[in-house]
Amino acid sequence: MYLPIERPLRLPATIAQALASDIQDGRLKVGDKLPGEQKLAAAFGVSRNVVREAISQLRYDGLVEARQGAGAFVTSPEQRSAFRISPECFEKRRELRQILDLLAGVHATAASLAALKRSTADLARIRKCLAQMRKPMAEDPDALARRLDAEINFYNAIAAASGNSYVIDFILFLNRRVTERLGSVFQKNARATEISSVVLEEHEAVFSAIVSQSKNDAREAARLHFEAASRRLARRGDRAE
Template identity: 45%
Template structure:
């Protein structure tokens, strides 16, 4: 789902001005950090529009009101609106306010410069992880315990189950389970430095890039061929083949980076 952006900046209205009364829909939930806040606000507003809670022609509350409702700074609201404006979901009318646009006026899909930059960052992190995770997997093949292998088998089975449900029904669970799978492999390496570096990579994704990471996963990280990449890593660990674990893991993350770079909407 592309983030929309339509609010033309208004205007002579002050940020503190009272807005037209509007229901306190469930979209006004406080947002927990460390997810990137402008993306989360944009997603919440887009879902409200798609769900019919906000209709074409409705005026959005002011920055001050949205800031209070979401529990974030006005700069966060401003950036979220700008994401929505870029895709034509909202529009600003000078001196009046920001309004939801008609569906026919919205772009079908456009990748914003901000999202483009995030994808480049994700590719770099995947390339880094390909090398770091490969080393951790190779060590884990020789040091993992039977109990750790059992936990990996269970996680892989869950990845298969969630993958079968598809991105519409199980996107976040599928992505988070995959992250847990490789995190457990790293822990099985019995090397705290690998754990620390992998934690840094994951932390960067969760704090700054999660929305783009999830959208990419929905588009290109589901299906039989992707499962085969994970299965090869699992199998190498099961037979405790360090060389095979290294190569299978490196291939998995290199291919993920290549798929993202090759997407038509990324070029």
């Protein structure tokens, strides 16, 4: 019933964010030297350990580079070692649409690869997810969640069949977050407990293309679904906001 209460950010994370936004907003430029750990500790009023953990996170993302004996320096954007999408990015609907655009291309690739490489076991798993989506759902509070789960599983299964671990990880990484957020959007116009026949046809088109191993059709079908999803999100946005 109740969600776990939101815990305040720890000190290292707070300081890491502060420093990261200093870099992002240009208050610290590429090549600049960060203040020493002792000075930062004094400035933020925390111990040096906390500052060290904060800088360790920045270094881990490749935002800064620490040279022992010299200091920590802001690195150029090209050498970041991670592509991070923080949870807040999913809040704004505009951001969400941009992420959906990015996802569309990756899902298209995944479907295309899956059409090429799918095993019969892959096919069985995907078919099972599709059957789950076709089935009408009971009208209980979890109906929407289960519907979204079914769609996630379907596309995760397709990604898994692609055999490309980077595509798999990327889709696994984004799918649940995006879908959870989409769910909260849909929930406002609370009537979407069932997958509309239009959407279902989009999914089935992807599946049948994978069955017949036609990679171009699969790519197009996946792309069309996610572009349509993006448009549907925009329309709901027009109505709701």
